[in-house]
Amino acid sequence: MSDYYDLFLAVDLSPDLSESALQELKWLLGQGGMPSAPRSADWETWGHPWQVFAGGAASHAFDGADVSLLVAAEDRPRPEGGAPWALTVRTCVHEDEFGVVMEVVEWLLRQATTEGWVGYVRDTATEEVQHVVRHHAGFDLVDVRTAEKRFRITWS
Template identity: 70%
Template sequence: MSDYYDLFLAVDLPPDLPEPVLLELRWLLGEADMPTEPRSTDWESWGGPWQAFDGGSASHAFAGADVSLLVRAVDRANLDGGEPWALTVRTCVHEDAFGVMMEVVGWLLRHATTRGWVGFVRDSGAGQVRHLVRHEDGFGLVDVHPVGQEKRVPWPSR
């Protein structure tokens, strides 16, 4: 039996997100045609590109649905008046695609303005939950443990 990962992300992106990034993000969400040269990861090494954040169906391995939504945060304008993009993604990831999905998440987080907690990853096999935490050098997966027993696992793990 294969393991699956329940991936949840909630981030803000700058109001002036470059058009190529916005177009690729819309494609990843299943809202647009594939860009000529997707840059979110080296898709060819993974057998070709797919819409990694496409939602709208029941989750394959977890309760609930895989969903994705990108909207303007009109009620949370920046100090300069710009309206950031607000993105939420919940998707089921097969263990064979986990590496490429984390590369896509890294690409996305390089464009995000959110710092600190940005989501979680839950393993269907062990039921382990890891928080996704964005920091100045990228992001990390932080194991969930009782207070005082935190163990940080950097991505990519070596």
């Protein structure tokens, strides 16, 4: 049985994205045509490019759906001008594709303006969760360990 990863990202991207970066991002989300030379990953190593964040279907290995949405955050303009692009992605990633997807995540987070927590990765094999934390020098996957319960809500 194969392992799968549940990947969730929620970030703001620069309002000054280049036209080529915006075209590639829309293609990765399944919202546009493929660019002539995708730069988000070393696609030759992986065989061929594909729309890694195209959503709109039930997740293969997790409850819920794979989704992706990119919108201009018009109600949150930046002080220096322009509205950031707001992006949310939730996708199921096969273990064989994890490396290329993380290359795409790196490319994506280079375009981001969000600092700190930007998402998580969950593994079907272990059920372990890692936070995705972006900082000025890159991003980290940080292990999540249950240390204490802060509160509990009981359904009646």
